[in-house]
Amino acid sequence: MLSYELLYAKLGIANTLSVMLSWFLAVTFAFFTNKFIVFRVKGKKEKHSILSQLLSFYLLRAGSGLLDVIIMFIAVDVMDWNHTLWKFISNLVMGLCNYIAGKLFIFSKAE
Numbered sequence: 001m002l003s004y005e006l007l008y009a010k011l012g013i014a015n016t017l018s019v020m021l022s023w024f025l026a027v028t029f030a031f032f033t034n035k036f037i038v039f040r041v042k043g044k045k046e047k048h049s050i051l052s053q054l055l056s057f058y059l060l061r062a063g064s065g066l067l068d069v070i071i072m073f074i075a076v077d078v079m080d081w082n083h084t085l086w087k088f089i090s091n092l093v094m095g096l097c098n099y100i101a102g103k104l105f106i107f108s109k110a111e
Contacts, residue, residue, distance in 0.1 A: 004087050015083065019072045023065040031057045034102050060101040064094040 003025050007018035031054060068090050075086035 001084075001087055001091060005084065008083060015076045016069055016073055019069050020065070023061075023068060027058060027061045027065070030061075030098070038102070056105060057102070060105060061098060064097045064101075067097070068094050 001022075004018050004022035007013045007021055008015055013021070034057070035050075035053065071090040071093070072083075072086060075081045075090075076083045
């Protein structure tokens with residue numbers, strides 16, 4: 001939300017571009033926090049290599065990123081609603097989707 005607010009409200013970058021740039025920054029940060037803190041996957045018993053996980057992470061997050069762009073485009077550009085409130089709402093929806101995808105598909109522990 002901070003990077004979006006900075007890009008959109010402070011720097012005046014278009015809403016959709018601000019959403020995409022902040023998404024990229026957030027996903028990059030989230031991969032490492034999810035891998036090492038949330039799901040605590042490390043060591044040789046990993047189901048997938050880090051490169052495979054990173055690719056899967058970005059691909060799955062691309063779906064929620066597209067959802068974010070759609071929500072924000074409709075709410076801010078079409079409906080002219082409050083960008084901060086709708087970014088918060090969009091983040092809640094994306095967060096739930098991303099957690100489920102990460103738990104089920106990316107950071108599942110090898111059996």
